[in-house]
Amino acid sequence: MAITTASRPPAKDMRAMAKRAQASRNSPAAPIALGFPKLLAVFKAVVLLSTASIMSYASQIALAPVYGGIPTSLYHSKISAFVFAAAWVAKYLPFxxxxxxxxxLPILSLYVPMAQRALAxxxxxWGxxxxxxxxxxxxFYPLLFLTVYSAAHLANFRNPVTDGVxxxxxxxxFWNMxxxxxKHLVNRIGSSWILTRCGLPNLAGGIYALVSPSLLLLTAIPATFHTNMYNSMCTSTAGLDETLSASNYTLLARQESNTGYISVLQNNHQNFRVLRCDHSxxxxxxxxxxPGFEYRGQGVNEPIYxxxxxxEAVRLVDPPPKNPNPKALAIGLGIGTAVSGLIAHGVETDVxxxxxxxxxxxxxxFQLGENHTAYIEDAITxxxxxxxxxxxxRKKYExxxxxxxxxxxxxxxxxxxxxxxxxxxLLSEDGVIAINWAGDLKLMAAKSIVETVRTVFNGCRVFREDMPEEDIGKATVDYSNMVIFCTRSSDPYTFRAPADADILGSITRxxxxxxxxxxxxxxxxxxSGGFTLLSESNIDTLIGWQETSALGHWVIIRTVMPPVVWENY
Structure with missing residues (x-):
């Protein structure tokens, strides 16, 4: 059918329409549509980022038994920030x-435990x-990249200002999550299988799959099978027992908990038993x-440290507390070596x-005596x-x-x-406190801790566990345990010589x-220069100082048990 002249738009109208179209294309901000599909896409993006935050935590606690908590977290946040930024920018690339x-995402998540076990x-x-x-x-980082990349595309409004915000x-x-x-999982870790180092990646895999279901998920079957059958990190396996037995170790018990992976290991060659927490x-x-270290069986075991x-030398301080029935408070338990010693001497002890x-x-x-009062809580609380x-x-302790x-x-x-x-x-007027600290005594942390303690207490004397093998002045590293003994009173004190009753039949004592x-x-x-009084306002200072010490501790503790024992848990 022919188009009549009357049906054609006037030329000036066509030019006006063209100008409006051109102006629309050149507009710096396109209109934002917030219909249900876009809101659903944003919701999915938020769920993806929430799941990535779970994987961030799961990855950290999975590596802690192999590398320690501080080395594992040393650059985790910084690299995660870089990966996040790179993934968001990647959506603007022309390809x-x-x-x-x-x-x-669900496939990568489910393969994480298998890959981490293989790389351990x-x-x-690697160190x-x-x-x-x-x-x-x-x-983890490839998973994080694809998560952020996917979230960025889901929440893409095709508006530079909106996308930037x-x-x-x-x-x-993501960082708050x-x-x-x-914060919310640390005290629940180990309470069920899903809340473990292996369970969390499986939980994340399930959430990822709900957001983006696909038949590709079938390719994760080998990873799931490995996690539930062969991964010693996830389930008790015969392979783990064989691996540890080859190094003369037996795993007596293990459980994930709020301070890390806790296990009891026994050395069948040298006949000692240790309590492990992550890489410590x-x-x-x-x-x-x-031979030569036999004890006479007075109710305590012979410690190896x-x-x-x-x-326990708090009992040797002279003059002693006036209270004939002194009470003790232990902040931190370990296997209870010192606590057991105090209990054996009839000291009423709170832990x-x-x-x-x-x-x-x-x-x-480790035969910790039952006649004590345990407070399973944070010491600050x-x-x-x-x-x-x-x-x-108010409690008072000698x-x-x-x-x-x-x-x-x-x-x-x-x-x-x-x-x-x-x-x-909480310390009685004539009481004594003993504070243990281990690390490189050449570093600023050691001096700052000692000076902070001396600011609060009187009569502080510091003893190291052993003497260094080389001249202290020439040594660049002086890693040792030190115990700081202090009192509330300014009166001088000494340590009396231990009697037979103090030794409890122990050669180590x-x-x-x-x-x-x-x-x-x-x-x-x-x-060694100045020091910093450590307080709640500058707590990050000590955390930063300990990074170097933790790396050194990793090397030292690897000489106590073979690497295969640390790597297989």
């Missing part, structure tokens, strides 16, 4: 991935610095002491231990509560033992000025109960 990225055997070669970076570079909001959301996941040892005893019996599994294993496998009590309701070292570091919050002031208020290697603080720390 697209040749597949639907989010269909791969290279930990000795505590590169090991976590390489392992997560193969497992959304990128900031999503990044903040990482913190919340850690909380203590150990001789099951059958070597001298520093723990040195804490504050954060990890219920540590307390249970200390009782079941305990001290604040007891300080708030008035008069007769002896306080402070021993919370694990994983190459200490909880920084338990070495602040405020926390020590709280402990001082005979040799190491009496503090021997006292440090001249002015001579040792006087030339």
């Amino acid at each position: 697209k991935l040749p597949f639907r990225a989010r269909n791969l 055997k290279y930990s000795s070669s 505590p610095f590169w090991g976590p970076i390489i392992t997560e570079g193969v497992t 959304l990128a900031g909001l999503f990044a903040g959301y 990482r913190s919340l996941v850690s 040892l909380l203590g150990g005893v001789w099951e059958r002491p070597p 001298a520093v723990f019996v040195m804490l 504050v231990e954060l990890d219920p599994v540590v307390h249970r294993y200390a009782t079941e496998f 305990f001290v604040k509560r007891e300080r708030s009590n008035k008069g007769k309701d 002896y306080i033992l402070h021993d919370v070292f694990t994983g190459g570091a200490v909880p920084a919050s338990l070495f602040t000025l405020e926390f020590f002031v709280g402990l001082r208020d 005979k040799h190491y109960l009496f503090p021997q290697f006292e440090m001249n603080l002015d001579q040792y720390f006087g030339v």
Whole structure:
């Protein structure tokens, strides 16, 4: 049919329409449509980022038994931030991935435990610095990249301003979720299989699959089968027993808990038993002491570490407390070496231990005496509560033992000025406190801890576990345990010589109960520069200092048990 002249738009109208179309194309901001499909897409993006935050936490706790908590987290946040930014920017590139990225997310998530288990055997070669970076570079970071890439495309409004704002909001959301996941899951880890190092990646895989169902999920069947049948990290397997037996070790018990992976290992060649927490040892005893270290069976085991019996020297302080029935408080338990010693001497003892599994294993496998009162809670909460009590309701202790070292570091919050002031208020006027700290005594952390303690308490004397093999002045590293003994009173004190009754028939106590290697603080720390009084306001300072110490501790602790034992758990 012919088009009549009357049906054609006038030329000037056509030019006007063209100008409007051109203006629309050149407009810096396209209109934002918020229909149900777009809201659903944004919701899916939020779910994906939430799931990635779960995987972030799961990856960290899975690597901690192999590399330690601090080395594992050293660059995790920084690399995650870079990956997040790179993935968001990638959506603006002129080319697209040749597949639907989010269909791969459940598959990658389910393969993470299998891949991390396979890569653990290279930990000795890679070391505590590169090991976590390489392992997560193969497992978690690709998953994070594709998660953010998928979320960015789902929430794409094709508006630069809106997308920029959304990128900031999503990044903040992801970082807050990482913190919340850690905070809310830490005390539930190990309570069920889904809340374990292997269960969480499976949970994440399920959530990813709900957001983006695909037949590709069938390719994850081998990973699921391996997780449930052959991965020693996920389930008890005959392969794990065979691997440990080849190194003369037997796994007696294990459980994931709020402070890490807890296990009891027995060396069948040298006949000792240890309590492991992630990549650290909380203590150990001789099951059958070597010749010359036999004990006479007075109700305590023979410990393999001298520093723990040195804490018992609070009983040797002269003059002793006036109370004929002294009470003791132990902050941190381990296997209970010092606590068992105090209990054996009839000292009424309260124990504050954060990890219920540590307390249970200390009782079941290391003969911790039952006649004590256990408070399974955070020490800060305990001290604040007891300080708030008035008069007769406030607890007073003649002896306080402070021993919370694990994983190459200490909880920084338990070495602040405020926390020590709280402990001082619980210490009797003639009482004594013993504080254990392990690390490189050449580093600023050691001096700052000593000076913070000396600010709160009087009469502080510091003893190291042993003397260094080389000249202290020339040594660049001086890694050792030190015990700080302090009192509330300014009166001088000494340590009396141990009597036979103090030794409890233990050769280790005979040799190491009496503090021997006292440090001249002015001579040792006087030339090392200034120090920082540690408080709640600068707690990150100590955390930062301990990074170097934790890397050094990883190397040292690897000499105690062979790498294959640390890698297979």
